[in-house]
Amino acid sequence: MPELPDLEYIQPRLKAALVGQTIRSVIIKEPILIRNLTGETSESVLLNRTFQNIERVGPFIDFQLDGMRCVVHCMLAGRFELSPIESELQLKSQSKPNGNKYRAAVQFQCDSNVLSYSDSKKMGKIYLAPEDESRLAQIPGFRNQGIGILSDAFDLQTFISLLKKERRQVRVFLMDQTKLSAIGNAYADEILFDAGLHPKTMCTQLNDSDKERLYHSIGAVIERGIRAVADAGRDISAKVRDHMLVRNRLHAPCPRCQTPIRRANVRGVDAFFCPTCQPETRKGFIDWNKKL
Ligand SMILES: [Zn+2]
Structure with a gap:
């Protein structure tokens, strides 16, 4: 679920709540989400570690504990929740399979907060790794993120040079995190709408003015997303999508021209x-006569 604007909201809140806190107990209800590269059991390797820092690396949240890392990629449905530490009795009642308030797949109880991670699609991953660059490099995508689209290094010239030998569809290129870090499905649609580019356009078809417009749309749409998520001021587990103009708005009138929004399949995704x-x-x- 979380895309870059969401993670920009979530990361500082996780950091403020957790840095300096020590993990006092670990509950893992969905071991399928864990990729443990440490050689120890997940519970024992996490127990009594203290959060030193929490950073965003592309679509990952990098929990830096003393002596190890816990790197989370939420994928489609992963979400974090923070809550104050509750009494042992309440925690016991939450751990029942039904009536579980958090439905947490993984829960860390810290000194004064509980960090929960839930994932209805079970597609996210929680990597546990030692402080060892060769092990961190084993986390798929973690060490080969492309240029950060919020970084100063992401200028028009760099963007144009990335497009130079690009032969793919523009939407596929936008979502390649080894090139641009990081654009997900929702913001890819919003960026292409802002730039007035059909999602199946080939990168080779883009002229100079298209490329410039696309570059500015990336910045404008992501900035707008960051503001919208911040303005909503919701809990870090919330999915803020009210500001989306085309994403998941099939048949709704286009906010610019009133034409009903359509859906197309681009490399297996809507x-x-x-x-x-x-x-x-x-x-x-696309057969326009066919009802999509
Ligand atoms: Zn329109």
Whole structure:
């Protein structure tokens, strides 16, 4: 669930609540989510470790504990929740399979907070790794993130050079985290709508003005997302999507031209777009007479 604007909201809140806190107990209800590279059991390796720092690395949250790392990739449905430490009795009642307030897959009870991670699709991953660069490099995607789209290094010239030898569809390129770190499904749709580019456009079809517009749309849409998530001021487990103009708005009127929003399949994933504001650039992919 969380994309970059969500993680920009979540990370500082996790950091403020947890740095300096020690993990006093560990509950793992969904071991399938854990990838343990430490050689010790997950519970024992985490127990009594203190959070030193918490950073965002692309789509990952990097929990830096004393002597080890816990790196979380939420994928589609993972979400964090923070709550104050509760009495032992309450914790026992929460750990029952039904009526569990948190439905937490993994829970760390710290000195004064409880960090819960839940994941209804069980697609997210929690990597436990020693402070060892060769082990951290084994975490898929963690050490080969592309240029941070919020970093100063992400300028127009760099963006254009990334597109130079690019032969893929523009939406596939935008979501390649080894190039751009990091754009997910929701913001990819919003960026392409902002830039007026059909999601199936090939990168080779982009002219100079398209490239410049796309670059500025990335910055504008992500900044708008960060502001919207901050303004919503919701709990870190909340999914803030009210500001989306096309994502998951199938058949709703386009906010610019009132044409119903359509959905297309781009490499196996749904892409939402306005067929008027984002005109087709290649023939034969979508039958407009067919109800999508
Ligand atoms: Zn439109």
